[in-house]
Amino acid sequence: MDQLAEHILVLDPHKEDLLRLADYLCAKGYQVKTASTIDNANELLASTSVDLVFADVTNADIAHLSLGQADSYLIPLVVVSETPNSGDVVACLRAGASDYILKPVNDYINVDHVIDRILEKVRLSKHNKHLQKELEEGYKKLSAGLQELRADQKAGLQIQKKMLPKNEKKVNDIFFEHRVMPSLYLSGDFLDYFNLDDHRSLFYFADVSGHGASSAFVTVLLKNLTMRLKRNFKRGSSDEISCPNDFLKRVNLELLASDLGKHVTMFAGILDEKNQELRYSVGGHFPMPVYCEQGRAEYLEGKGMAVGLFPEPEFEVYHRKITPEFRITVFSDGILEVMPGETLNDKEQLLLDVVAENRAGVAELFSSLGLDDLKEIPDDIAFLSVSAVSDGSKR
Amino acid sequence: MDQLAEHILVLDPHKEDLLRLADYLCAKGYQVKTASTIDNANELLASTSVDLVFADVTNADIAHLSLGQADSYLIPLVVVSETPNSGDVVACLRAGASDYILKPVNDYINVDHVIDRILEKVRLSKHNKHLQKELEEGYKKLSAGLQELRADQKAGLQIQKKMLPKNEKKVNDIFFEHRVMPSLYLSGDFLDYFNLDDHRSLFYFADVSGHGASSAFVTVLLKNLTMRLKRNFKRGSSDEISCPNDFLKRVNLELLASDLGKHVTMFAGILDEKNQELRYSVGGHFPMPVYCEQGRAEYLEGKGMAVGLFPEPEFEVYHRKITPEFRITVFSDGILEVMPGETLNDKEQLLLDVVAENRAGVAELFSSLGLDDLKEIPDDIAFLSVSAVSDGSKR
Numbered sequence: 001m002d003q004l005a006e007h008i009l010v011l012d013p014h015k016e017d018l019l020r021l022a023d024y025l026c027a028k029g030y031q032v033k034t035a036s037t038i039d040n041a042n043e044l045l046a047s048t049s050v051d052l053v054f055a056d057v058t059n060a061d062i063a064h065l066s067l068g069q070a071d072s073y074l075i076p077l078v079v080v081s082e083t084p085n086s087g088d089v090v091a092c093l094r095a096g097a098s099d100y101i102l103k104p105v106n107d108y109i110n111v112d113h114v115i116d117r118i119l120e121k122v123r124l125s126k127h128n129k130h131l132q133k134e135l136e137e138g139y140k141k142l143s144a145g146l147q148e149l150r151a152d153q154k155a156g157l158q159i160q161k162k163m164l165p166k167n168e169k170k171v172n173d174i175f176f177e178h179r180v181m182p183s184l185y186l187s188g189d190f191l192d193y194f195n196l197d198d199h200r201s202l203f204y205f206a207d208v209s210g211h212g213a214s215s216a217f218v219t220v221l222l223k224n225l226t227m228r229l230k231r232n233f234k235r236g237s238s239d240e241i242s243c244p245n246d247f248l249k250r251v252n253l254e255l256l257a258s259d260l261g262k263h264v265t266m267f268a269g270i271l272d273e274k275n276q277e278l279r280y281s282v283g284g285h286f287p288m289p290v291y292c293e294q295g296r297a298e299y300l301e302g303k304g305m306a307v308g309l310f311p312e313p314e315f316e317v318y319h320r321k322i323t324p325e326f327r328i329t330v331f332s333d334g335i336l337e338v339m340p341g342e343t344l345n346d347k348e349q350l351l352l353d354v355v356a357e358n359r360a361g362v363a364e365l366f367s368s369l370g371l372d373d374l375k376e377i378p379d380d381i382a383f384l385s386v387s388a389v390s391d392g393s394k395r
Numbered sequence: 396m397d398q399l400a401e402h403i404l405v406l407d408p409h410k411e412d413l414l415r416l417a418d419y420l421c422a423k424g425y426q427v428k429t430a431s432t433i434d435n436a437n438e439l440l441a442s443t444s445v446d447l448v449f450a451d452v453t454n455a456d457i458a459h460l461s462l463g464q465a466d467s468y469l470i471p472l473v474v475v476s477e478t479p480n481s482g483d484v485v486a487c488l489r490a491g492a493s494d495y496i497l498k499p500v501n502d503y504i505n506v507d508h509v510i511d512r513i514l515e516k517v518r519l520s521k522h523n524k525h526l527q528k529e530l531e532e533g534y535k536k537l538s539a540g541l542q543e544l545r546a547d548q549k550a551g552l553q554i555q556k557k558m559l560p561k562n563e564k565k566v567n568d569i570f571f572e573h574r575v576m577p578s579l580y581l582s583g584d585f586l587d588y589f590n591l592d593d594h595r596s597l598f599y600f601a602d603v604s605g606h607g608a609s610s611a612f613v614t615v616l617l618k619n620l621t622m623r624l625k626r627n628f629k630r631g632s633s634d635e636i637s638c639p640n641d642f643l644k645r646v647n648l649e650l651l652a653s654d655l656g657k658h659v660t661m662f663a664g665i666l667d668e669k670n671q672e673l674r675y676s677v678g679g680h681f682p683m684p685v686y687c688e689q690g691r692a693e694y695l696e697g698k699g700m701a702v703g704l705f706p707e708p709e710f711e712v713y714h715r716k717i718t719p720e721f722r723i724t725v726f727s728d729g730i731l732e733v734m735p736g737e738t739l740n741d742k743e744q745l746l747l748d749v750v751a752e753n754r755a756g757v758a759e760l761f762s763s764l765g766l767d768d769l770k771e772i773p774d775d776i777a778f779l780s781v782s783a784v785s786d787g788s789k790r
Contacts, residue, residue, distance in 0.1 A: 086481040090495045093488060100485045135530055142537040149544040152579050156608030159655050184547050186608060213551030213581060213608050220615045224653060231652075257626075258619060260554050 006119055007031040007048065011041040011055035011065075012080070017103065021054060021080065024108060030115075042066045045075070052118060053077045056103070059091035067096070073125075076118045080105060153185035153213070160216055163223040165192055171201040173389045174271055177362045181334075181374075181381040188215025189332045189382035190222055196233060196242055199274040203386060204247070205267045205285065205330045206307075211380045218255070218262045225254050244268040244281035245315035248307055251283070255308030263308035267330055271322070271386070278322050281315040283307040287348060289330040290355045293323050297356035299348070300328075327387040329355050329365070334379035339369050361385065401514055402426045402443065406436040406450035406460075407475070412498065416449060416475065419503060425510075437461045440470070447513060448472045451498070454486035462491070468520075471513045475500060548580035548608070555611055558618040560587055566596040568784045569666055572757045576729075576769075576776040583610025584727045584777035585617055591628060591637055594669040598781060599642070600662045600680065600725045601702075606775045613650070613657045620649050639663040639676035640710035643702055646678070650703030658703035662725055666717070666781070673717050676710040678702040682743060684725040685750045688718050692751035694743070695723075722782040724750050724760070729774035734764050756780065 008030045012018035018034055025032045033048065035041035038061060044050065045066045053075055055065065067075045079092045082103040089100050098121075099114050168177045176193045188208035195201045206222055208215035229250065232238035240246040247268050255263065266283035282288070284306030288299040302318045331351065341347035354368045362383050366372055371381070403425045407413035413429055420427045428443065430436035433456060439445065440461045448470055450460065462470045474487045477498040484495050493516075494509050563572045571588045583603035590596045601617055603610035624645065627633035635641040642663050650658065661678035677683070679701030683694040697713045726746065736742035749763045757778050761767055766776070 083481050086478050086484045086495075087497060089481045089484040090497070094494070099489070100481075102482060102485070132527070135534060139530060139534050139537065142534065142541055146537055146541045146544065149541065149548065149579065152548075152581075152607035152609075153544065155605065156612065159609045159612050159657070162655055184544065186547075210550065212547035213611070214547075214554045216608070217551065217554050217612065217615045220612045221619055224616055224619060224649070227652060254619070257622060260557055262554070 005029050005031050006051040007033065008115075009033045009035065009041060009044055009050045009053045009055075011035045011038065011053065011057065013037065013056065017056065017080075017105075021105060021111075024111070025054075028112070038064050050075055051122060052115065054080050054101075056081045059088060059095045059097075062092065062095040062097060076122060078114055078118065150185070156213065156216065157182070157185045160186060160219065163219065164190070165194070169193065170389055171195045172199060173273055174201050175387050175389045176203065176384070178382065178384040179362050179366065181371075181377055183211045183334070183377045183380050186213050186216035187211065187380045187382070188219065189334065189380040190219035191330075191382060191384050192223065192226055193384075193386075194230065196230075196270070199272060200242065201271050201273075202230075202241060202244075202247075203269050203271070203330075203384065205289075205332070205382070205384055206251075207265045207285070207332045207334075207380070207382075209263050209265075215262065215380075218260060218264065221254060221258060221260075222251065222264070225251060242270065243317065244270055244279055245317050248281050248283045248304070248315045249313065252307045252310075252313050256311060263306050265333075266307050269328070269386075276322050278320045278326075278328070280318050280320070282318075283313075283315060285330075286333050287331055287336065287351065289328050290352060291320065292327045292329065292355050293325045295356055297352045299352070322388075324388050327355075327385060330382075330384040330386075332380060332382040334377070334381035335369070335371075335383075337378045338371060338374055338381065400424050400426050401446040402428065403510075404428045404430065404436060404439055404445045404448045404450075406430045406433065406448065406452065408432065408451065412451065412475075412500075416500060416506075419506070420449075423507070433459050445470055446517060447510065449475050449496075451476045452487075454483060454490045454492075457487065457490040457492060471517060473509055473513065545580070551608065551611065552577070552580045555581060555614065558614065559585070560589070564588065565784055566590045567594060568668055569596050570782050570784045571598065571779070573777065573779040574757050574761065576766075576772055578606045578729070578772045578775050581608050581611035582606065582775045582777070583614065584729065584775040585614035586725075586777060586779050587618065587621055588779075588781075589625065591625075591665070594667060595637065596666050597636060597639075597642075598664050598666070598725075598779065600684075600727070600777070600779055601646075602660045602680070602727045602729075602775070602777075604658050604660075610657065610775075613655060613659065616649060616653060616655075617646065617659070620646060637665065638712065639665055639674055640712045643676050643678045643699070643710045644708065647702045647705075647708050651706065658701050660728075661702050664723070664781075671717050673715045673723070675713050675715070677713070678710060680725075681728050682726055682731065682746065684723050685747060686715065687722045687724065687750050688720050690751055692747045694747070719783050722750075722780060725777075725779040725781075727775060727777040729772070729776035730764070730766075730778075732773045733766060733769055733776065 008025050010018055010022045013036050022032050022034050033044050035044055055077060057079060067077055076098040078099045078101060079097045080101045080103060092100055098118050101114060171193055172195050178191055180187050180189055188211045191205045193201060193203035208218040229241035233241045240250050248266055265285045267285035267289060269278055269280035271278055282302045282304035284304060290297050291300050304315045305313050336347050339347055341350050358365050358368055362385050365383060403420050405413055405417045408431050417427050417429050428439050430439055450472060452474060462472055471493040473494045473496060474492045475496045475498060487495055493513050496509060566588055567590050573586055575582050575584055583606045586600045588596060588598035603613040624636035628636045635645050643661055660680045662680035662684060664673055664675035666673055677697045677699035679699060685692050686695050699710045700708050731742050734742055736745050753760050753763055757780050760778060
């Protein structure tokens with residue numbers, strides 16, 4: 001007999017009926033078990049595997065058959081009985097029978113149909129349960145994988161945060177404030193600011209091509225290079241970092257030498273408080289920083305090629321006189337992808353307007369641009385605001 | 396009437412029966428619609444929302460009722476009819492009816508039970524479908540999130556691969572071969588090898604504390620520092636890189652200055668072919684590299700503190716004469732977590748045995764240690780094999 005065939009239990013106190021149906025089912029290739037009492041049937045149900053039960057029982061008997069399985073699954077039951085009363089049929093079905101075959105059983109084609117219909121349902125239901133289980137397990141696995149990767153990226157983020165300056169920092173008499181919002185966890189936007197001496201401070205803003213881990217690697221190099229140049233400057237062995245164009249050239253050199261296939265758009269500025277002057281160079285940074293004083297905002301002039309692409313770039317040094325009320329706001333281009341506005345011109349104008357109206361710092365700028373509860377950040381976004389400490393509202 | 400109540404359609408050609416049942420259901424608070432013909436009922440089924448149908452129909456009529464919904468869901472049907480024939484009841488249920496109520500309807504408590512039972516099933520089934528949909532959507536979302544993070548890490552991996560030397564490389568007359576297996580995507584194990592001049596080559600092996608993105612950041616610094624030291628050495632401005640202890644000291648200095656909170660265990664060796672000598676320093680690297688010649692393998696002597704933890708470490712320089720048949724194999728400690736063996740001693744002995752028996756390169760070493768199809772890599776694993784080019788089998 002086929003070991004894969006379904007197991008059918010036939011319960012009938014009438015021996016002749018029992019044997020006739022059992023013989024028929026055997027001949028059809030099913031694995032057949034027989035019982036003449038409910039107790040007998042329950043023993044078989046408890047000790048063997050049964051897929052379907054045929055039973056000559058009354059609706060009151062049904063509750064005494066142990067059809068329940070561990071996983072709250074019920075073995076389907078077909079009542080095979082003689083009744084003149086349509087109410088009995090309804091009662092049996094309400095008591096849990098899947099179908100009803102009227103005795104005497106003559107129409108065996110009908111028996112086949114009943115079996116096929118029920119077993120098809122059983123198979124479907126088992127298949128569904130299997131799919132459901134697979135889906136649940138897949139979900140758990142994915143979940144764990146995601147958690148692992150997230151934990152990894154978060155650890156990376158901690159390192160990256162260590163490389164960024166404090167979110168708000170006074171350097172000489174200049175107040176710096178920034179925010180970095182990575183698209184994923186790790187950011188390719190980077191910035192730093194520190195003093196060179198008692199009246200000069202450097203700030204730079206870099207947007208590494210791409211975003212995420214691969215771009216974040218380059219920010220490590222940038223931070224390290226700047227740290228070394230600063231050290232060299234302080235001990236008098238090199239003044240590259242005090243000239244914005246030389247600084248960009250040096251970054252260019254190191255990026256090419258590292259051969260990581262990444263380039264950076266940068267803006268580097270040196271604020272000279274004694275001479276009330278900003279000197280800066282542009283390494284392909286876009287949009288240009290916004291210079292604002294007395295409620296008037298305009299983009300700083302200037303241009304220059306991206307850093308880390310060409311072997312011998314030239315960067316111009318631009319000069320701009322500053323007043324004590326100045327504020328410079330630098331954005332990475334990620335801002336343009338999420339702010340309102342149809343055209344690039346619209347967006348650039350909006351940036352100017354928002355900066356001109358806003359004197360209260362980066363948090364307010366964020367709100368004004370509708371960035372407070374962004375659901376998705378397609379590209380890293382960073383802001384840097386630079387102003388004279390005398391600027392009132394925020395301290 | 397309660398807008399949230401279920402909608403029940405009653406179909407009955409006998410006006411009196413229709414009204415009596417409809418009135419009863421209205422009084423129970425259901426939203427009731429009535430129809431006296433099947434066409435009439437189908438119009439209502441097509442144009443309005445129906446949760447349950449009571450119909451006085453024959454089993455042959457059932458197929459003409461439009462109970463099917465867009466999502467292959469069938470509106471449940473209760474046949475309410477008069478029949479002396481139990482076969483009719485069975486036929487109706489086989490044709491798709493969920494229940495059968497015999498006319499004349501006197502037992503309204505039974506009607507309530509039938510409605511409750513069916514609507515409970517409908518609610519359960521809808522709830523299940525909802526849960527299923529949520530699970531499927533959650534799965535899709537997770538899947539997308541995971542894919543995004545994986546793509547990000549893979550991009551990082553590409554960068555990291557660019558920093559590693561070729562997997563097999565001849566430097567002067569020394570043959571270097573390595574493999575790095577990250578635990579996730581990004582590795583905190585790093586190594587490099589290159590020539591200093593025509594008879595000296597440097598190789599180093601570093602295992603950054605932790606693993607993944609945060610540790611990978613430090614490998615960027617290591618690579619960059621080494622590149623600069625090599626450049627300085629070649630132009631004669633510094634020879635730190637030609638002295639393994641000075642090299643480790645310099646890494647120590649840069650790591651502390653970077654303030655990333657990461658330290659590294661390192662091994663740095665300089666092979667001097669002219670003097671047939673290996674000079675090396677140990678920065679907390681474990682297990683020690685295995686030196687092998689003529690089938691005898693032993694761990695190199697030496698010790699030293701981890702790099703990047705203490706401000707002024709001292710690293711000793713060890714000397715070892717080498718013969719033309721030498722092979723040095725360096726492992727990161729991740730290997731100890733996946734190789735067979737009960738105790739650390741067992742594992743260290745096994746490493747020696749495997750290296751002693753194995754002359755055919757890193758791939759064979761992997762197989763011998765049973766690492767070919769690791770399912771999970773708890774910590775990054777790296778191998779480096781260094782041997783004289785004259786060593787036969789692999790070229």
